[in-house]
Amino acid sequence: MQTQTETIKLRDGTRIPWIGFGTGTALSRKDCTETTKLALTRGFSHFDTAQSYKNEEYLGAALEGVPRSQLYITTKLMKFDWAGGQTVEDTLRVSLKKLKTDFVDLFLIHVPIDHIDKPGQLKDVWKQMCDVKKKGLTRSIGVSNFNVRYLKEILADGLEVPVVNQIEFHPFIYNGSKALLDFHAEHGIVTESYGGLSPIIPKRQGDEAEIPAREKLMKVLDKFAASRSTAAQEVSQNQMLLKWLQYTGTIAVTTSSKESRIDEYLATGSLPDFTPEELSEFNAAIEGVHFRCFKVFDYMDE
Numbered sequence: 001m002q003t004q005t006e007t008i009k010l011r012d013g014t015r016i017p018w019i020g021f022g023t024g025t026a027l028s029r030k031d032c033t034e035t036t037k038l039a040l041t042r043g044f045s046h047f048d049t050a051q052s053y054k055n056e057e058y059l060g061a062a063l064e065g066v067p068r069s070q071l072y073i074t075t076k077l078m079k080f081d082w083a084g085g086q087t088v089e090d091t092l093r094v095s096l097k098k099l100k101t102d103f104v105d106l107f108l109i110h111v112p113i114d115h116i117d118k119p120g121q122l123k124d125v126w127k128q129m130c131d132v133k134k135k136g137l138t139r140s141i142g143v144s145n146f147n148v149r150y151l152k153e154i155l156a157d158g159l160e161v162p163v164v165n166q167i168e169f170h171p172f173i174y175n176g177s178k179a180l181l182d183f184h185a186e187h188g189i190v191t192e193s194y195g196g197l198s199p200i201i202p203k204r205q206g207d208e209a210e211i212p213a214r215e216k217l218m219k220v221l222d223k224f225a226a227s228r229s230t231a232a233q234e235v236s237q238n239q240m241l242l243k244w245l246q247y248t249g250t251i252a253v254t255t256s257s258k259e260s261r262i263d264e265y266l267a268t269g270s271l272p273d274f275t276p277e278e279l280s281e282f283n284a285a286i287e288g289v290h291f292r293c294f295k296v297f298d299y300m301d302e
């Protein structure tokens with residue numbers, strides 16, 4: 001069990017553990033108490049949830065009693081009754097109650113297209129995000145599933161810049177995300193990844209067109225993993241995908257129901273970094289590939 005997780009500094013001066021445990025996807029709308037407790041006892045301190053996952057109260061129950069200073073908690077804003085007068089603060093206060101905390105470390109707009117029914121709505125929602133931060137209900141604010149167009153829209157009024165953009169991010173989507181990644185770099189927005197293990201998850205794999213790319217990448221991951229394996233510790237393809245995220249300065253949000261994988265994820269931080277030669281080999285293996293697994297966010301490719 002690893003207790004010390006490396007952190008990444010965000011543009012508002014706060015720090016975030018580079019790897020986080022998510023309660024979405026496989027755990028969404030489920031009682032995640034036991035799985036989250038397992039992640040906590042194995043060494044995770046960074047937890048990622050969302051209002052739409054409908055399990056904030058289970059995460060709150062799992063984390064109860066742990067000193068708040070030892071935790072990093074993210075939740076995300078879902079679609080709310082903006083036209084009817086409901087506010088971002090109203091929704092966040094409900095989340096805080098469920099999470100049994102006075103503040104979250106990071107609050108994200110989950111999906112921009114949930115807030116574009118009326119002109120100016122998205123900008124107003126971002127202004128309200130800035131206001132809840134000023135009130136101390138969250139330490140940092142950021143976004144998720146924002147493409148360059150939506151980022152430009154919320155930045156237009158000179159308000160605070162989001163500290164992170166949480167997006168589907170893995171080697172198969174890297175080449176097609178260059179414009180967004182350049183925009184992040186220009187504005188000091190850290191890329192936060194979900195779906196980072198997608199290239200090796202069978203049910204997320206694409207059609208036959210993706211098979212050669214997948215095979216090429218798997219060979220490279222195997223080679224890099226073997227070169228880091230010892231008699232005492234076998235390194236996996238999963239770990240090499242997470243290592244690539246860490247190497248590229250990306251925050252990795254992942255999840256698992258299995259203790260062995262949770263331990264493996266946490267052990268990734270201490271594995272040797274990619275060498276420049278390995279990076280070239282890795283980049284050659286993914287050249288020309290662009291494959292999105294979370295099709296619901298296809299607008300990200302506009």
Ligand SMILES: NC(=O)c1ccc[n+]([C@@H]2O[C@H](COP(=O)([O-])OP(=O)(O)OC[C@H]3O[C@@H](n4cnc5c(N)ncnc54)[C@H](OP(=O)(O)O)[C@@H]3O)[C@@H](O)[C@H]2O)c1
Nearest residue numbers: 022023024025026144194195196197198253254255256257
């Ligand atoms: N902002 C957003 O819109 C958004 C969208 C999606 C996710 N998220 C966040 O990101 C978190 C992680 O998302 P994710 O599930 O996409 O992460 P991921 O790291 O890509 O995948 C983790 C999942 O992969 C499975 N897995 C791991 N290694 C595997 C292997 N070798 N073969 C087959 N399955 C394997 C795990 O299942 P086992 O239980 O079997 O280990 C686990 O369910 C979510 O919980 C959520 O908090 C955010």
